[in-house]
Each structure stands twice: as structure tokens, then as C-alpha cells.
Amino acid sequence: MFGGFQQQQQQQQQQQQAPSLFGGQMQMGVMGQQQPWQLGMTSQQNEAQQQYMREIETRKTALERPNPRFLAYSYTYQTNKQVLQQKLQGLPDAIQLAPDKWSRAVQGNPNPNEIHPDVIYGFEQLEQRFNQAKSMTEQVLQEEAKQKKRLQDLELGFTTKTLRLLEENRQRHMAISNLLTKVHTQLEAFAESQGNVLHNRQAEQSLADDYAKLETKVQQPADIANHVMVLRKSVQVLTGQKNEQGTKLKRNEDESYSSLTSFLELVAKQSEALSAVWRMTVATKEHANVLSQASSAFSGSSRGVGGPGGGLGFTTDPSVLTQGGYFGAGRP
Numbered sequence: 001m002f003g004g005f006q007q008q009q010q011q012q013q014q015q016q017q018a019p020s021l022f023g024g025q026m027q028m029g030v031m032g033q034q035q036p037w038q039l040g041m042t043s044q045q046n047e048a049q050q051q052y053m054r055e056i057e058t059r060k061t062a063l064e065r066p067n068p069r070f071l072a073y074s075y076t077y078q079t080n081k082q083v084l085q086q087k088l089q090g091l092p093d094a095i096q097l098a099p100d101k102w103s104r105a106v107q108g109n110p111n112p113n114e115i116h117p118d119v120i121y122g123f124e125q126l127e128q129r130f131n132q133a134k135s136m137t138e139q140v141l142q143e144e145a146k147q148k149k150r151l152q153d154l155e156l157g158f159t160t161k162t163l164r165l166l167e168e169n170r171q172r173h174m175a176i177s178n179l180l181t182k183v184h185t186q187l188e189a190f191a192e193s194q195g196n197v198l199h200n201r202q203a204e205q206s207l208a209d210d211y212a213k214l215e216t217k218v219q220q221p222a223d224i225a226n227h228v229m230v231l232r233k234s235v236q237v238l239t240g241q242k243n244e245q246g247t248k249l250k251r252n253e254d255e256s257y258s259s260l261t262s263f264l265e266l267v268a269k270q271s272e273a274l275s276a277v278w279r280m281t282v283a284t285k286e287h288a289n290v291l292s293q294a295s296s297a298f299s300g301s302s303r304g305v306g307g308p309g310g311g312l313g314f315t316t317d318p319s320v321l322t323q324g325g326y327f328g329a330g331r332p
Contacts, residue, residue, distance in 0.1 A: 087116035
């Protein structure tokens with residue numbers, strides 16, 4: 001395209017510089033002077049030559065780009081406010097080459113305070129931009145994986161530490177519970193060896209109330225024994241009616257009789273169990289009365305260890321504890 005134009009220009013220069021038959025150049029006269037018509041022709045040629053040179057420079061600049069037909073915009077993060085303002089104003093060639101694209105890039109800027117549009121010339125710059133973005137994405141993913149691994153390690157460490165502390169607390173609680181049980185057992189054994197029993201007044205009173213209620217229930221006129229007698233008489237009446245009515249309702253009556261017999265046996269067993277409970281209750285009540293009398297005697301005579309009248313009592317004197325522990329007989 002531009003080769004023919006350059007060749008034509010070179011031919012014109014050679015013709016102007018070629019010597020004539022008279023020893024001079026064609027542009028000069030016979031005596032070395034230019035004619036008026038030659039001066040006008042030279043000025044027109046110079047003006048046309050300058051215009052052609054300007055067009056050549058413009059097209060040469062366009063040809064030096066990787067792909068002058070491709071032009072796009074991307075966005076770049078910028079922390080320098082001065083550079084950001086310069087970039088937001090736009091490059092002159094970018095605005096002139098594709099003003100519509102530049103306008104869309106400015107309008108689509110997600111954050112003008114920190115981001116500016118960046119022009120991309122040709123596919124090579126686009127590929128570089130893509131590779132740069134890909135590299136940054138890989139770095140971000142690697143950093144994210146590191147942070148995730150770090151959080152997982154922290155979570156695992158925290159869980160392990162928490163479980164270890166819980167296990168230590170559980171073992172400490174078990175040790176304290178075992179020690180408390182051992183002390184309580186030894187204290188009860190020592191009190192029993194000295195003829196004393198530790199009492200829980202509230203629990204004993206509740207147990208005595210339950211025994212009293214059970215005793216009242218058993219001693220009522222319509223007690224379990226009376227119910228058993230009534231059921232037995234009902235079964236006998238049904239048995240007599242069965243012999244009189246015949247065999248029409250034999251099957252149903254047999255089933256009813258079997259059910260009543262089973263129920264009667266169950267009630268009898270429950271009656272025997274309740275009778276055993278009642279006997280045990282009476283024995284326990286007598287034992288509770290004995291314990292209550294012993295406790296009253298213990299409370300009345302507990303004037304301290306080593307008193308003039310003797311008796312039982314609590315003390316923390318080391319000399320006494322070595323002789324008999326927490327509970328000991330008073331010595332005269």
C-alpha cells in the first residue's frame with residue numbers, strides 16, 4: 001500500500017537531482033537560476049510531500065501496535081490518588097480511537113474512588129492481562145488454602161485442648177467423689193463401732209410418714225383381704241350359675257372363669273407381697289423407734305469428751321482423736 005507511494009517519491013527526487021546535458025540540474029536554468037514556473041511547482045510538491053509524510057507517520061504509529069483493530073478496557077486497582085485521577089481522565093488516543101467504549105468503561109466503573117479503567121491494545125496485551133489475572137487468582141487461592149489449613153489446625157487444637165481439660169476435670173471429680181465416699185464410709189463405720197448411728201432427720205421423718213400411710217391403708221375395713229374374699233365369693237357364684245345354665249354359653253363362661261381365676265391369683269400374690277412389706281414396715285418402724293431413743297439418749301448425754309459424768313460427744317482434740325476418733329466415750 002505504502003510501497004508504491006515511496007517508490008514514486010524516490011523517482012521524483014532522482015529526477016530533480018539528475019544532471020542535465022548542460023552540466024546542471026533539471027530544476028536549474030541554463031545559467032543555474034530557477035524559472036518562475038519552476039518555483040510554483042516546487043512549493044506545491046513540498047506541501048504535498050509534507051502531507052504525505054504526516055499520513056505515513058500516523059499510519060506507521062498505528063501499524064506499530066500489535067493489533068490496531070482490537071481495543072478493549074479493563075479495570076485496575078490504584079491506591080495513589082494522584083495517579084488515579086490521571087487515569088480517570090483517560091488517555092487521548094484511547095478516547096479518540098473508541099469513545100463509545102471509553103464511555104461505557106467509565107460508566108461501568110464499580111468503585112471510582114479506588115479503581116480506574118485501563119486500556120488494552122491488541123491480543124498480546126489482552127493475553128498478558130489474562131495471565132496476570134490468572135497468576136493473582138492462583139496466589140489468592142493458595143493464600144486461602146493456607147488460611148483454611150490454619151483455621152482447621154486451630155479448631156483441632158482447640159477441640160483437643162477442650163477434651164483434655166474435660167477429661168482432667170472428670171478425673172478430678174471422680175477422685176473427689178471417691179474420697180468423699182471413702183470418708184463418709186469410714187465415718188459411718190467408726191460411728192457404728194462406737195454404738196452410734198448418723199441420722200438424717202428429714203429422710204427418716206419422710207420414711208415414717210410413708211409407713212404410717214401404708215399402715216392406715218392396710219387397717220381399713222375394705223382392705224385387700226376383704227377384696228380377695230369378695231372376688232372369691234363372686235367366682236363361686238359364677239361357678240354355680242355355670243352348672244345350672246347348661247352348655248350353651250360354655251365357651252364364653254369358661255373364658256370369663258379363666259380370666260377371673262388369673263386375676264384372683266394375681267391379687268393373691270399382690271396381697272402376699274403387701275403383707276410381707278407390712279411386716280418389714282413394722283420391723284423397720286420398731287428399729288426406727290430404737291434408733292430414735294438411742295439418738296435422744298445420745299443428745300442428752302453429749303456433754304463433751306472427758307466430762308465428769310462421761311457420755312458421748314464430738315471433739316477435735318488430737319489426744320482424744322488418737323484414742324477413739326470423732327466419736328468416743330468420755331473418760332472420768
